[in-house]
Amino acid sequence: MTVETLSSAACHGGCQSFHSHASASTGTVMKFGVFTPPGDGPFPVLWCLAGLTCNEETFAIKAGAQRLAAELGLMLVTPDTSPRGEGVADDPAWDMGQGAGFYLDATQAPWAPHFAMESWIIGELPGVIGAHFPADMERQSIMGHSMGGHGALVLALRHPGRFRSVSAFAPIVAPTAVPWGQKALPAYLGDDPAAWAAHDACALIAGGARVAELLVDQGLADNFLDAQLQPERLAAACAAAGIALTLRRHDGYDHGYWFIQSFVGDHLRWHGARL
Numbered sequence: 001m002t003v004e005t006l007s008s009a010a011c012h013g014g015c016q017s018f019h020s021h022a023s024a025s026t027g028t029v030m031k032f033g034v035f036t037p038p039g040d041g042p043f044p045v046l047w048c049l050a051g052l053t054c055n056e057e058t059f060a061i062k063a064g065a066q067r068l069a070a071e072l073g074l075m076l077v078t079p080d081t082s083p084r085g086e087g088v089a090d091d092p093a094w095d096m097g098q099g100a101g102f103y104l105d106a107t108q109a110p111w112a113p114h115f116a117m118e119s120w121i122i123g124e125l126p127g128v129i130g131a132h133f134p135a136d137m138e139r140q141s142i143m144g145h146s147m148g149g150h151g152a153l154v155l156a157l158r159h160p161g162r163f164r165s166v167s168a169f170a171p172i173v174a175p176t177a178v179p180w181g182q183k184a185l186p187a188y189l190g191d192d193p194a195a196w197a198a199h200d201a202c203a204l205i206a207g208g209a210r211v212a213e214l215l216v217d218q219g220l221a222d223n224f225l226d227a228q229l230q231p232e233r234l235a236a237a238c239a240a241a242g243i244a245l246t247l248r249r250h251d252g253y254d255h256g257y258w259f260i261q262s263f264v265g266d267h268l269r270w271h272g273a274r275l
């Protein structure tokens with residue numbers, strides 16, 4: 001298992017680095033970022049999943065999470081959001097294809113050969129992180145933004161026991177009910193509504209999937225709030241299921257990384273206390 005280091009820089013006493021490896025899951029070279037806090041480790045791992053059009057650099061560069069991660073002794077892992085490359089299917093729209101992997105394994109042409117993001121993040125990449133970095137893989141948590149918030153919620157619900165805690169910024173909570181998901185899920189998974197529901201956080205909760213608690217932050221000046229995000233659906237699903245949801249609505253904040261940067265410290269502390 002060869003991991004190539006693309007860049008490495010000292011950061012808050014630790015190290016921010018970017019890497020690639022040949023993924024058996026996607027059949028492509030996949031990139032990811034790692035922030036390693038100061039010290040010898042092993043460190044608990046916080047997975048940070050980014051949204052549509054983003055890559056492995058976006059959260060690392062824009063969220064401003066490293067200073068507190070260094071203080072708390074958290075390793076941050078930022079995977080790319082899809083397979084990429086000339087031989088990889090794509091779509092002209094920014095909300096499908098490369099940069100829009102939706103953290104699932106596609107079953108449909110032309111996506112199925114390479115779009116295996118769930119297998120990569122759940123099955124393969126943890127082995128890479130555990131083998132090449134001072135990580136304690138018995139202590140993992142997950143967070144994400146927008147499509148990455150969807151990924152964090154769904155991966156935690158689909159893999160109970162893997163993550164000690166889960167949180168999200170402006171997540172897509174019910175992709176089967178909103179345009180982004182209604183476009184992506186049939187394209188990646190085909191015509192069966194049960195396959196879509198298996199990648200919809202609200203539907204998973206309604207179907208009995210559980211996490212102990214959730215932290216979600218949502219800006220009220222978010223242009224995607226009403227059409228694509230609809231956090232009230234998650235509030236209703238969690239209330240019906242008895243899941244302790246902390247849903248914080250913030251006046252004046254939009255969908256972007258200025259919003260994430262403003263509250264990311266609360267998420268790191270939330271995970272740090274549970275790791």
Ligand SMILES: N[C@@H](CCC(=O)N[C@@H](CSC=O)C(=O)NCC(=O)O)C(=O)O
Nearest residue numbers: 051052053054094145146147148256257
């Ligand atoms: N290019 C699009 C806007 C794309 C966008 O807003 N992406 C968000 C995630 S949206 C849901 O997953 C994002 O995180 N962008 C990166 C950033 O730096 O803000 C358009 O033209 O509208």
